[in-house]
Amino acid sequence: MKQVLLDLQSGSIRVENVPVPTVTRGVVVENAYSLISAGTESSLINLAQQSLVGKAKARPDDVKRILQKIGTDGPLSAYRQAMGRLSKPEPLGYSCAGTVVQTASDEFEVGDRVACGGAGYAVHAEYVAVPRNLCVKVPDGVSLREAAFTTVGSIAMHGVRNAKVTVGENVAVIGLGLIGLLSVQILKAAGCRVIGIDIDPGKLSLAQKLGADLVSNYDGLVERVKSLSPFGADAVIITAATRSSAPVEAAGHLVREQGRVVVVGNVGMNLPRDVFYAKEAEVVVSRSYGPGRYDRNYEEKGLDYPIYVRWTERRNMEAFLSLIQQKKIDLAPLITHTFPLDDAPEAYNLISTGRERFIGVLLQYSPNGAGPSGTVVRLPESGRQPRKASTGLRRIGCIGAGVHALSSLYPHLSALPADLAAVATATGLSAQSVAKKYGFSYCTTDYREILSDPAIDAVLIATRNDLHASLAAEALRAGKDVFVEKPLATSIEELKEVVSAWNESGQRLMVGFNRRYSPLARRMKEFFSNRTTPTVLHYRVNAGQIPSGHWVHDGEQGGGMLISECCHFIDFMQYITGARPVQVYARAIEPTGDLPKYDNFQATLAFDDGSVGTVTYTTLGDRSYPKEMIEVFCGNAVGRITDFRDLELRRDGKASRERRWLTQEKGFFEELLAFVKGEEPDFPASVATTLATFAAWDSIDTGTPRTIDLGRVGL
Structure with missing residues (x-):
């Protein structure tokens, strides 16, 4: 199938042939139309077109993470990871409509006409795979051309809901682009009187045709609003997109005392405190489509909210389609351009150059393109x-x-x-x-x-x-x-x-327990190869906090850091000792705030040769401090590896040291080479490691030591 992609290094737009997605929890849809979001997508394209320096200036948080990565992993590793992210094309689009061709949901049947939303799902492609909560049926009387606006319409819908307007109230809409013009129509359907505000005379004229009671540029704006409502606007909805804070400043002057300002668009947020303080006005930043947005359980897994969370993103999508069906929203004047999919680069060029007036720009798909089986x-x-x-x-x-x-x-x-x-x-x-x-x-x-x-x-x-x-x-x-x-x-x-x-x-x-294949690890093992006593090992991990919403914390998909990460460190101890873990006792910090239960813990393991090892794993440290440090003590000797860049070995007062300045030696290439060459892996050791992480979890829960028994799983 054909799909639109963005090259993150050059900023170029291409249409390329890619496999058709397969159905998972939702549906596969053959697109008829998709809507280009001039604001959101243009911002991403503009960023991609900047130089590396420009990208760095635009994303200072990313630069900070890269600098931290340089400190722990080395400059070469950090560079490869950063460039690896940029080399992966970015899908564009998040609002489309078409026909279901495959389904894994009882709610949908093949042949259903649907509208789809969600970045990464409802993309500009001939076929899209969409989870159930980001997909709604299109009612009779609504064309797929109109339904392609559903996601953007739900953004406007959520902004209006955040304004908490009631019948007869006076509402100002600042910024009459696509979302602003949709907001005007939604407000009129809700029984409000509306003033539309923009600097473009053409958009002001269109807003008036779509039902705005009053339109205005910024000249004499306060006086015009007072002619509609002497005490000011009950609510102001900002749908403009600008780095300037002028829209929020204007909103402060327009809103009535204890009124509400809702920010939908990406605008500057330097609020004039005195103005808002005098009116005790409320400011709300509207978050996309509604409740459920950015919630993986809702969007990816399809777990719905109870009805008392009345207007989720999916219900907003359904409500928007209902307004179209009732003829309360007229999209025809908003569709200024329709391009065939193959001409997508030209569509984006139109938007970036602004050579023609545009509002709603659609991509149209030819029926029966690649076919749903073209995987x-x-x-x-x-x-x-x-x-x-x-x-x-x-x-x-x-x-x-x-x-x-x-x-x-x-x-x-x-x-x-x-x-x-x-x-x-x-x-x-x-x-x-x-x-x-x-x-x-x-x-x-x-x-x-x-x-x-x-x-x-x-x-x-x-x-x-x-x-x-x-x-x-x-x-x-x-x-x-x-x-x-x-x-x-x-x-x-x-x-x-x-x-x-x-x-x-x-x-x-x-x-993939790569650390045992590191050249530094192999030298450490050789150093202790003739030991006559058990070893004492300490593996300390200064991991840094991973956001609580990351998939690795999901009990179903990730298993948490204890299961996902601690296995590396237990396997390393097995490798150095050549022994199997037989018992583990673990304790963890109780969860507080954003700290998951199993992210800060110590696990002490006993091995069958008498060795003991402790894993200290924490997300509470400073990321600039080394991430991994392993210390091994045995027979008047000490070995230490720091971040797999620095190896120190000491025995009888004599020390040797190896350092890697450009990159880590974590053993990734060496493990892959061993696999390809047919080396027989120590599979029972991998099973023992995995069992040890499960036993550590149980130990934290029960507060008691747990035994590690390979026979439990059939070895």
Whole structure:
């Protein structure tokens, strides 16, 4: 299928062929129309078109994170990660309408006409995969052309709801772009008197035709509002887009005492305190479409809010469509341009240059484009990065292409003695861009294409955590060797399933515990190879806080930091000692505020050779301090690794030290090379590590030590 993409490095807009998405929790929709958001999308394009210095100035928080990354990981690692993010194309669009062609929801049937919303979902593409709560049926009497405005309409709807207007109130709308003109019509439908404010005479005239009782530019504005309402506007809704604070300053003068100002557009927010103080006016920043926005449980998983949360983003979408059906909203005057999908670059050029007056700009899709089954796209040699001659030891298929895979795993693939056959990701754009960059023969949104490909003998799995176990088991049973990122599983049931598949298949399974493959780790292990006593180990992790809404904290998808991250450190202790963990006792800080329960803890492990090790994991430290430090004590000797850039070894008063100035040596390339070359991984050690994280979780919950028993899962 065809999709519009933005090159984040150059800012160019292209239409490229990518795989059709597959249905998950919602529906796959064949688009008829999608609406270009001139404000939101232009801001992203303008940022992409800036130089690296310009991008840095526009995103100071990102620069701060990169500088912190340089301090811990080294400049080369930080640079690769930053450029890796920029090399991945960005999908554009968040409001579209079309027909359901595949469904995984009882609410929708194939053939239903629907309107869809959500960045990353309702994109400019021939086919889109949308979760159920971001999709609504289009009522009879509403065209798909009109329904493509639904998401933007729900933004206007939520802004009006935040104004808490009642019948007969006087409302000023500042900024008569698309959302402003929709707000005027919604307010009129709610029984309000409306004054529309803009500097463009054409928009003022259009607002009046659409029902505004009064229109005005900024000249003599206060007096004009008083002619409509002597005491001022009951509410002011700002839908303008400007860095200037002039709109909020004007709102302060227009609103009545104890009135309400609602900011919908992206404007400067330097409020004149004296003006707002004198009127005791309330200022509300309206958040997008309504309740549910940015809530992963609502948007991704489809978990609805109870009805007392009356106007969720989906209900706002439905209400907007209802107003169109009732002829309370007229979209015809707002549709100024319609472009075929192939001409999308020209549409964006029109918006960026402003060579013609525009308001609503639609992309139109030809029916029956790629077809809903077009989940595989083969790349011609000219469309792929050239590859060195391969020994063909392995023909690899990769599943998943998140941040970790793109920054730490995939950059090493070209140096491996292997053929890159295919890559599968959830979205077609991601699959196509990764395949093109790293030289895969084909890309797909259906991972089963890889598992059923007889030419592929090894699979690399780098998805979100909740899919690791099920995909690993399925790949083993399909006769593939498997490299799966950590954690191996997020529950005991998942772990049993993987062990069962491993026992049955006879295939190899390696878990991405890369630290044991670091050259620095290997030198540390050699240093202690002739030890005659047990070891004492301490692995301290100054992790830095991850936002509470991040998927890794999700009990279903991520498993939390204890499951997701602590496995690395327990595996490292197994590697250094050559022993299995047999017991763990863990304690954690009780959750407060944004601190999840299992993010700040200490876990002390006993090993079967008498060694003991403690993992200290905290998100409470300063990110500028080293992230990882490992200390090993044994037989009058000490070993220390700091951030896998600095190794110090001491024995009998003699010390040696190795440092890496440009980058870390975390073992990513070495682990992939070992897998490709057929090295037999220590799978029981990976299972023991995973069991140890589960046991640590239980220990925190029960306050007692827990035993680690491989027999519990069939080993």
